Amino acid sequence: MGKIFIVCPECRQQLSFNEVPGYQNMVVECPKCHFKANVSVYQSGTQARGAQGADEMSTQLVMPPPTLADIGQIRVKSTGEVQFLKQGENVIGRRAKSGTADIKISTDMYMSRQHVRIDVVRKGSGYEHHLVEINSKNIVKLNGNPINRGDVLILKFGDTMTLGTTDIVLESNDDDATRIV
Ligand SMILES: [Zn+2]
Incomplete structure (x- = not known):
């Protein structure tokens, strides 16, 4: 088991993590810009374009806890970025220094810093997802x-929401995320 080197497709930071079985299907979060996506998305970035800077940052593979398996996640269609939802309110918005969204x-400049909310509501043995309009610009x-x-x-x-010019899809956590140690 060695070290795997990848490049963040969002900020071009070079990253590394310790190899574990099945890491290709796991999600990694960039410690610099907090872009979160499957390792395979990061690897395609590595092949497509060069890294920025010589020093890599070490990062961790992240997975939703198993009990949150059906709580859902959103995926940015164009980049493959994945963000896990949590039970309760999830305000979604643009990644900005002054951003105050939960996710x-x-x-995308056409996306508000607080654009829309997804409420994850416990219903019996599962969850319901409510798209809530929050009077965004x-x-x-x-x-x-x-x-x-x-x-x-x-x-x-499978529902697609368009925020500004960005399409995001609501997915089950089971779709391609597997659990890590
Ligand atoms: Zn990054």
Whole structure:
């Protein structure tokens, strides 16, 4: 077991982590810019473009706790970035220095710093996902259709939300994330 070297597709930081079985399917978080995606996304970045700087930062593979298996995650379609949802309110918005969202994705200038909320609500043995309009400057589209001010809509896995020019998909955690030690 050796060290794996990858490059963050978002900030070009070179990263390394200790090899573990099945690491290709795990999620890694960039310690510098907090971009989170499958290792394979980082590896395609390594092949496509060169790294910036000679010094690498060591990073950790991250996985949702097993009990959160069906709580859901969102994926940014264009970059493959993955962010895990938590039970309760998840405000989603642009990655900015002054950003105050719970989940910050993309640097899309058409995305508000607080753009929309996904509420994860416990229902029986599973969870329900509610898309909540939070009066953001920029409107949200659900599966291509603009939602209305004040809307609360029930989401299902596979639904696509458009925030600014960025498409994100609600997914089950089981889709490609496997658990780490
Ligand atoms: Zn980064």
